[in-house]
Amino acid sequence: MNAPKTLAANDPEDQKGRLKDLGGSQSDHWNDILANQALQSLWVKNSSQEDRDKQLRATLAALAGIGPKDELEGMMAAQLIAAHNAAMECYRRAMIGEQTFEGRRENLAQANKLSRTYAALLEALNRHRGKGQQKVTVEHVHVHAGGQAVVGMVDPSGGTGKAKREDQPHALGYAPSEKMRRAHPDGQALPVPSDGER
Structure with missing residues (x-):
């Protein structure tokens, strides 16, 4: 055996x-x-x-x-x-x-x-190997009156590399703009000015 x-x-x-x-x-x-x-x-x-x-x-x-x-x-x-x-x-x-x-x-x-x-x-x-595409899903973004949400790379320092904590809101990005105009009395949509017209 x-x-x-x-x-x-x-x-x-x-x-x-x-x-x-x-x-x-x-x-x-x-x-x-x-x-x-x-x-x-x-x-x-x-x-x-x-x-x-x-x-x-x-x-x-x-x-x-x-x-x-x-x-x-x-x-x-x-x-x-x-x-x-x-x-x-x-x-x-x-x-x-x-x-x-x-x-x-x-x-x-x-x-x-x-x-x-x-x-x-x-x-x-x-x-x-860590080469897979990364996907970011944004579920909730709150944009308050007078603000705009920006999805993408945001440099809050304006390119200087020195971000200020007080300039960083809780949304992905923030850019102050004019307040939204009220609705037109007869229900027609009002034009929204572009960045160049502001």
């Missing part, structure tokens, strides 16, 4: 990070497995040996180009490559001249889903 094999999680020989550019980990076992998973997502069945070698080198170059910084980024990088490869294969199959209408439609539908998956993965990777 075979004795159970003991696996060491922090094997010093494994923790050299020689392949970190591919998988984002100090563990070269992890990086090697991840790179092989990305390579296995290639469709190389009909490729010549020369084309196959190019595809394999290009996939490793893509992993290194994405430059995963940790294991999570490594997994997302491998999935990006797999989703791209699968989408491109579906697009290729949809364009086969003898393809039936149903076959073309199904391949394009799958390619569309894979392309959306790719975009979601890319967004997740950028968010993980």
